[in-house]
Amino acid sequence: MDTDRERHRARETAFYLFTQQSLPACKPVLTPGWVIAIFLFMGVIFIPVGLITLRASHCVVEIVDRYDIDCVPEPSRMDKVSYIQDDSIPKNCSHFMKVHKYMKAPIYIYYQLDNYYQNHRRYVKSRSDKQLLDGQKYHDTSSCQPVESNNNRPIVPCGLIAWSLFNDTFEFIREGAELKVNRKNIAWKSDRGHKFGKNVYPFNFQNGTLIGGGKLNPEIPLSDQEDLIVWMRTSALPSFRKLYGRIEEDLDVDDVVVVNLMNNYNTYSFGGKKKLVLSTSSWLGGKNDFLGHACVFVGCSSLTLAIIFMLLHVKYRRPYGDMSYLPWNRKSFSG
C-alpha cells in the first residue's frame, strides 16, 4: 500500500514539475574546455579509424578491364550498333587480364556498366513484384508497361528491367585450365527466398518483335535465375557494378587470365561502357579509398581546430561567465 501511495505521489510531483516547467534538466554549456576536448577526441578517433579503413581498402586487389571497344572487330568499329544488332555475326571475344598482385579467393567477378540509367524512373517502375512471386497467377501487369504482354499473353517476367537483362557471358582460363566460376549465391538470399517465386517459370519472354537483352531458360524457376535477380536489383547510379560470380581459387602475381566472353549486350547505341572487374574483398567491401581519406581528413581538421581553439583560448581568453559582454555592460548599448 505504502509503496503504491509513494509511487502515486512521485507521479504527481513529476506531473507538477512538468506543468511548472521545472523538471530536472541537464543544461550543457559549451565551454572552451569542452570544445577543445571534443575536437581532440574527434581527431583521436577519426585518424586511426581512417588509417584502418585505408589499410583495408589497400588490401583489396582489383583488376578493371574495359572490353566493349576491343571486342568489336576492327572493320565494324565504325558502326558498332549494327554490329551488335546483327545476330548472324558471332560475338565471342578473348581478353587477357594480368594479375599484378596476389589475389586470395574468393575473387568476385563484376561487370560494370557506365552511362547506363538503370535508375531512370520509367525503367525502375517497369516491373511487377507480385508477378515475380506468383507468376501467371497474378494477372495485373499494368505496372510493367511497356513490356507487359505479347500477342495478348502476359510476359513472365514482365517489364523493362527483365526485358533488358544483361547477357554477356564470361569464361576464365588460367594456364590452359578453366577457372571454376561459382555463379550461385550471387543474389540476396531474401530475394531468392521471398521475392522470386520457386514455382514461377519464364513464359513468353523475349518473344516480341523487339528483343532486348538476354533470354531465360524457361525450365528453371525464377528463384534460381540469379542473374535475373541480381539484374533486377536496380542500381542507384548510372555507373554501376553487378556481381557475376566468384572465382574460388587464388590467383598469383603475374598470372595471366584469359577471358572468353560473349559480347552480346548493346551499350553502343547510347555510348555506354562495359567493363569486367575482378576484385577481392575486405571486411569493408571493395576497394574504395574515399571513406579512409575522409576520415583522416576529418580527424586532421579536428586536431587542427583543437589546436587553433587552444591557441585562441590562451591568447584571447574570455573569462567564463564574463559580465562585460552583457548588453548592459557594453558601452555601445543604448537602452
Place this chain on the structure above:
Amino acid sequence: MAAASSRKRKGKIRWSKLYSFAACFRPLTSEERPAARELIGRPGFSRVVFCNEPHLHKRKPYKYPYNYISTTKYNVLTFLPRALFEQFRRVANFYFLLAAIFSLFSLAPFSRASLIAPLVFVVGISMLKEAVEDWHRFLQDLDVNNRTVKTHISNGVFVDKLWKELRVGDVVKVNKGEYFPSDLLLLSSSYEDGVCYVETMNLDGETNLKIKRCLEASLCLNEDEEFSKFKATVHCEDPNPNLYTFVGNIEFEKESYPLSPSQLLLRDSKLRNTDYIYGVVIFSGHDTKAVRNSTRSPSKRSWIERKMDHIIYILFSMLVLVSLVSSFGSLLYLRQDMVDWWYLQLPDDNKVNDLDDSNSEKYDDRFFNPSKPVQSAGLQFIRALILYGYLIPISLYVSIEVVKVLQTMLINKDIELYDDVTCKSVQARTSNLNEELGQVEMILSDKTGTLTCNQMEFRKCSIAGLSYGGDITEVDLAASMRMNTDFEPFEFSIDETDGATRSFEPFDFSVSSFSAQNGNARLTQTEGPVIKGFNFRDDRLTNKNWIHGSNLFVITMFFRVMALCHTGIPLEDDNHKTDKLSYEAESPEEVSFLIASQEFGFQFCRRTQSLMVLKEFDPSSMKEVEREYKLLNLLEFSSSRKRMSVIVSNEDGQIFLLCKGADSIIFDRLADNGKAYEQATTMHLSSYAEDGLRTLAFAFRTIEAAEYESWNTIFTQAKATIGPEREELLEQASEMIEKDLILLGVVAVEDKLQKGVPECIDKLAQAGLKIWLLTGDKRETAINIGFACSLLRQDMKQFHLSLSRDAESNNQVKDMKEDILQQIESSYKMVCEERNKEAPFGLVIDGKALEIALRGDVKNEFLQLAVNCASVICCRVSPKQKALITRLVKQYTGKTTLAIGDGANDVGMIQEADIGVGISGMEGMQAVMASDLSLPQFRFLERLLIVHGHWCYQRISKMVLYFVYKNVAFGLTLFYYELYTSFSGEVLYDDWYMTMFNVMLTSLPVIALGVLEQDVSSDICLQFPALYQQGPRNVHFSWSRIIGWILNGVVSSLVIFLANIYILSPTAMRENGFVADIDSLGAITYTCIIWTVNCQIALITSHFTWIQHLSIWGSILLWYIFLLVYGALPPNFSGNAFQVLVEGIGSAPLYWMITVLVVVVSLLPYFIHIVIQRSYFPMDDHIIQEMEQCYKKYDVRDNEMWVREQRNSQRSTRIGFSARVDAKILSFNQQLQQKKLSIYRSVTNSPIYRSITASPFS
C-alpha cells in the same frame, strides 16, 4: 418595517435639487434641439418605434432585429466553407492542396495516400481548433442572450423574458444593479422626478455615476399598471455607434416632445442607486450602440507567423527553381540522349512505324515523349514541384499549432499565475500569440480595474500643519536599504579621515529607525479589523485620541468638512449589527471620506433635503451628540471649478462655508489670516503627491448672516436664469462667496492599486518595455496613478498637452491644431536638447487635445514626441480614441503592442493591439471576451511576458528555423539524386520513409523543443529582465539567422548525399561482394539524414529533460525499429525495402561507419559556428547560462557580483520603482557628497590635519 419605510422615504428625496448645479454642465445644450427636430424623417433619422406595441415590429417596414447578439465567427452552415477558406489562405496549405489534387491524376511521384493523408491531418487539426474556439464564444453569447428581464406583456403584467427574445417597442422594467438589455428610452424611475443613476464603466471606463432623466410627460408611468394603456411613437435616428448623441422625438398623448441622450439608457451599462426604471426598447441586438461600437474581433497572427510566410515564399522560390532545373534537365536529356536508351523503349518517331499500332499507343508515356519534349518537360515540372515538396515543411503549421496549444496549456497551468483571491488563473484564449508575448515593446494599459481596484483608501492627512499617517514611503525605505548594502564600498571610496566615516553614523541610524518603524507599521496593519476604504494608522488621531491634540478647533472643523461637504448618502443596513454605516456617493473618494470621518467620530447618519445629521463626538463631554446642520446651498464639484462647497448653518445659527478642492484652487482663495499652515501643508502635499496619493485641501469660512442673505439672492437669481449665460452667472456667484477661506489641512487618499502593480511595472520597465496609460479618468487622477505606479516621478520633466481655453472656446479646428502643434514642437525641441543628459520625460495629454493630435497632419509630430518620452499618460480618452491610439502607435512605430484592460471600453484597444489582454475577475466580461489572453491580475503580466513570453519567443523561433533546416536538408537530397537519374523523377527513398519523415521520425524532438526549451530558468529570467530585450530586438529570428539556417541545410544535404555516393559507388559494400543498389543507398542515406537532423536538434537544445532525451534518441531508435518492422513485412507490402536492414545494410560495417562520419561532418559547420559565437561573440543568454553554472558550482549565488549584475541590468531604466529608488539614492549621495566635502574641508583646514600630513610617518 421601519427600515423599509425609511428607504422609501430616501427614494423620494428630490435628488434633482441636490444636483441642480450640476445639471448646467450637461453636454447637450438646448440650442441643439430645434436642429434635431428638423432632422427627423430625413435619411439617417428614419427609425420609428411604436412603444408598447412590439407586435407592430414583426412586419416590414418596421421589422427590426431581435435582441439576440452573436460574436461567433462561424455558424453551422458557414463553418465548413469559411474555415476551409481560412486554412487554404495559408500558402503552404494551398500548395499541398494542389499537390493532393495532382496526385489524383497520377502525376505525382508518390502514392496518393502519402500526399493526401498529411494534408487532411494538418487541416483537420487546425479546423478542429477553430471550431472549439468558436464554440466557446458561442457559449458565452448564449449566457448573455439567456439573461432575463421583466417585460410588459399586457394589462400591466410584467414577466421575465429572455434578453434574446426582446423586441423593439417592448416595455421593460430594470431593477437596481442589473444591466440594461438593450438601448432603452427611459420612461420613469423609482424617483419622483424620474432620474436614475447609471454606471457606464463598460462603455467608457468612467467610474462615476451618470444621471439620466426622463421626460416630464412620462413621469406618471411609474407603476406596473400604468402600462396597460400606454402607447407612444418614437421617431429617431437610425442605429449608429455614437455613444454620446441621440436625436429623436416622442409622440405621446398627441403631443410631441424632443428626446436627448439623457433619456437613452445604453446596453452594457448598469442601473445604480435607483430601485427600478421603466424603459422602452429603442435599439435591440446588433443595432445597439454598444454592439455597434464593438468591432468584430480580428484574427490575429503573430509577427513570427507573418514572417514565416516570407520564409515559405523563399522556400517556394527554391522549390520552383530546382523544379525548373529538373524540367530543363529532363528536356535536354529527352531531346538528345534519351532516345538512344533502347532499354527504356521510348516511342521514337522513326521506330514506331515499324511496330504495329496497338503497341505504339501503349508505349506512350506522357513524361518521356520525345515527339513532344516540351509537354513532357512541363509535366516533369509539375511532378518535380510535388517531388521537392519536402522543401516546404507541411507539418510546420500543425507542429506549431500543437506546440502552441501545449505552451498555452503550460501557461494556463502555471501556479505562479494563479490568483488565490478570485480562484482564477491565466487563460490564453487564442494560442496564436504565445511568441508575440516575447516581443512586446509597448504596453497600453487601462487604469481603473487594471492598475487600480477602483477603490479609494483614506491614507494620510495633514491637519493644522501636522502630518498624520506615517512619513515613510516605500521608495525611501528601499533607497535607504540599498544604500545600507552599498555602505561598505562607500566607506572605502571616500577619504580615510575619521570625520567622514563618522558622518555616516546618523544616516545609518536613520535607516535602521526607518526599518524599525516600517516593521511597526506592518504589525499594526495586521491587527484589528480591516475597514474597507480606510487605511490609516496613526494613534494620534484614531481611537478618538485627537481630543488630546493641540488645535482642537481646527481638527474638529477638519472632520466636519469631511463629514458635511459631499453629496453622499448613508445606506441603512437591514441588520443593525454594528453602528457603522456604509455610504454611497458619486465618487469613491467621497465614500472614503465619509468612512474616515465616521472612524474619527463624526458619523454622517442622515440626510434630508435641507438637513444633514452628524453624530459627533464631543470632546468636552466625551459623549456622542447628534447635531443637525441645515444645508443652505451646495456648490457642486466640476472639472473646471475643481472644488466643492456646502453652506451650512449649525444649531447655533452660525453659517459656515465648508470647502474642499484641489490645493492650488484653495490656496488661491485663502484669507490672509487663513494661511497659518500653508507652508507646512505645501510640503506635505508634495510628498503625498509623489507617493501617488490624491490630495484635496480642506478649508472653511464663517459667513455673517447678512452677507449670506445678500449673496443668496444673487445666487438664486443666477440659478433661475435660463440661457447660456446661466453658467457664467453661477460661477460668478460662487466665486463671490468662496473666498477668504481658512486652510484646515489636506487629505490624501490612495486610489488603491492592485496587488503587485508597482513591482510589476518596475520589472516591465527594466525589461525595456514602454508603458502608456490610457484612461477615461480625469487628469489629476491619472497623474496620481502615474506617480503611484512610478510611471512618473518628481524629477521627471513633464509635458502637459491640452487645449488652451481660448482655442477651446473658439471651437475652431484650425486654431486648436496650431495650438497643439506648437506645444508638441516646443516639447520635442526640449527632448532633443536634453537627450544626452538621459533625463526622462513624461507626457500627459487629455482627450480633447488627443483628438486634435491624432489628426492626419499633426499625428506624426505627436507620435514622435510620445515615443521619445519615457512614459505617456492619456487621460479622458474615449474607447474609440484608445483604439485609435493603439492603431497609430502600432503603425507609426511598427513595434509590437500589448493592450491590457478590464472593461468594455477597452475592447477596441484590446482588439486593435497585437496582443489584447483582458483582466478577468471583475464583473464585466466584455474585455475578456475580446481578448487574446485573460489575466486575473495585472501583476501577472510580469511573469507572463518576461518568463513565458521570452521562452515562447525563443522556442518558436528556434523551432521554425529548425524546421526550415530539416526540410531543406532532406528535400535537397532528393534534388541531388535527380542529377544522377537524368532528371527522370525517380526517388531515392521508399514512399514510406518519406511519409514517416515529418510525421514520426523528426516531429517529436521539435515539439519537445517547442514546448520545453528554456535558455535560462524562470527565476533567472525574472532576475535579469533585460534578457527580454532579445525578443523586441529579434535576435533569434532575423533574416541573417534564417538565411544561415537555410545554408546550413544546404551544406548538410550536400555532405550527406555526396559522402554516400562516393563511399558506396561503385565498389562492393560488404565482404560478400554485394554492391549497394538503389534501395540500400536510399536506406543508408536516409539513416544519415535522420541522425543528422536529430543530432542537430540536440545541438540547438540547451535544456535537456528526460523528455527531450527520449524524443531525440527515441526518434533515431524508432527509425531502426521502423526499418526492421517494415523490412519484416511480406515483400508484397514492403517492396524493395524487404529485409533491407537485416540482410542488406545492417551487417555491413561500412553502413555504420558512414553514419558516424556523415553525421559528424554535416554538423561540423554549425558546431564551429556556435563555438566561435559562444567564445568570442556571446549573447546575453549564453553569458547568463555560464554565470548560472558558475554559481551553481560554487553555491555563491547571492554573492556580490550576482547582485551587482542584476542591478546593472536595471540601470538604463527610466521609469518604475527601481528607477525612482535610483534617483533617490542619487540625491542622497549628492547630499552625502556635499556633507563629506564640507567635513573634508574643515578637517584639511584644521591645523592638526596639516601637521599629520606633513609628518613623514603618517
